Amino acid sequence: MTYAIRDGRLVDPDGNPFLSLGLNHTDETALKFPRSVDVWRERYGSRQSWIRDGVVADLRGWGFNTLGWTSEYVAGGWGEALDWFGDPIDLKHSEQWSAAELRGAGMPYVAQVRVAEIEDWNGHPAFRPLDDDFADWCDHLGRAIAAEHADSPDLLGYFLVDIPAWLPHASGRDFAELVGLDTAARERKLYDVASRYYETIATAIRRYDPHHLILGDRFNGNKGIPEPVLRAMAPHVDTLSVQYFTEPTDESRRRMHDDLARWRAQCGDKPVIVADVGNWTPTELNPHREGLPDHAARGADYGAAMEALLDEPWFAGWHWCGYVENTGGRGWGLKDPWDEPYRPLTDAITEHNRRAAAYRKEN
Structure with a gap:
C-alpha cells in the first residue's frame, strides 16, 4: 500500500485522510561554519546522528509528518530572488539527500526528479530539446531515482523541477519551439x-515505479x-x-486560496500541495531581513495562512521553509545558526500542526 488519491483527496x-505537513531545506552544513561547528561536533558528530537525533526528532516533536525537499539555498543573489521578471539570478543549492538517507529516516518523505535545469532561480537555464535524447x-x-524508491512504504511521491520557468525566463532563454513567438x-x-x-x-517514472x-x-x-x-500536465x-x-x-491569504482553487480547476481538480511557504523576521545574523516583528508573530502567521486552506478537502500539503537559519539572507529558519529552536515560533507551529492533522482526520 502507498499514499494515494481517493475521491480527490x-x-x-x-x-485515511492525510495532510502532508513537511519541512524543507534540511542541510547540516548550516551548522558547520566556524561559529557553530563545535555545536555540531558535540551534539551529533556524524550525518547519521544528525538525521536521527536532529532532523527526525525535531520534525516529530514539532508535529511535522513529512520530510520535505531537502536541498538548501547556499549562495547567489538572494536579494533579487523574488524579482522573477528582472535580471536573471543564479542561486546555488546543496545536494538532495540520498535515497538511503531518505528511506532510513523512517517517516514519510518526498523524492526529487530534476527533469530539466529550467528553474526561475537558475541563472544559466538549459532548455534542451524534448526529443529522443530527452x-x-x-x-x-x-x-x-524511481527504482530506488519503488518499494518504499514511506515515499509520498516524486516532485519534479523546483519553480520551472514555464512563463518566460528572466534570462530570455526558452524551449526551441517557443523562441521568437509573440505572447499569443x-x-x-x-x-x-x-x-x-x-x-x-x-x-519513465511509472515504468520503474507504477505505484507512488x-x-x-x-x-x-x-x-x-x-x-x-496546467491542462497539459493533468493526465500525467x-x-x-x-510554492x-x-x-x-487576510487579503493576501484569500488571494492564495483563490489562486490555488483556480489553478486546480484548470488541471482537472487535483489535490494541492503548498510545496514551499514561509515567513521571516530580522535575526542576529540577518538583521536586514524585513518582515514580521518577531518569532511569535511568525508563529501566528503560520497558523493564519494554513487556516485559509484547511477547510478545503483538496488541501493536501503544507511544506515549510526551512530548518536551520542560514547566512544567505533568508532569516527564516525554525532554528538559529547555533541549532537552538526559536521557541515562540516552534511552540506555535507544533500546536498548529497537531490541530491541523487532527482536523484532517476528522474531516
Missing part, C-alpha cells in the same frame, strides 16, 4: 511542449502558472504542487 496507506534522459532518471503564439504552442515534457517523464504518486513540478505561485501547462501527474508566499494579511 490525499490518503495514507491505510486509506526520453533517454527521463528513462535514466526513472532507473536512477507562445501560449498556443506551450501546451504541446508541456504535454511532451510531462508525458515523457511520467511514463507523481507530485509534479513545484510551481512558482507568486509568479503565476500558465493555463496551457497526481497533485498540483505550488506560495503570502503577506501577513
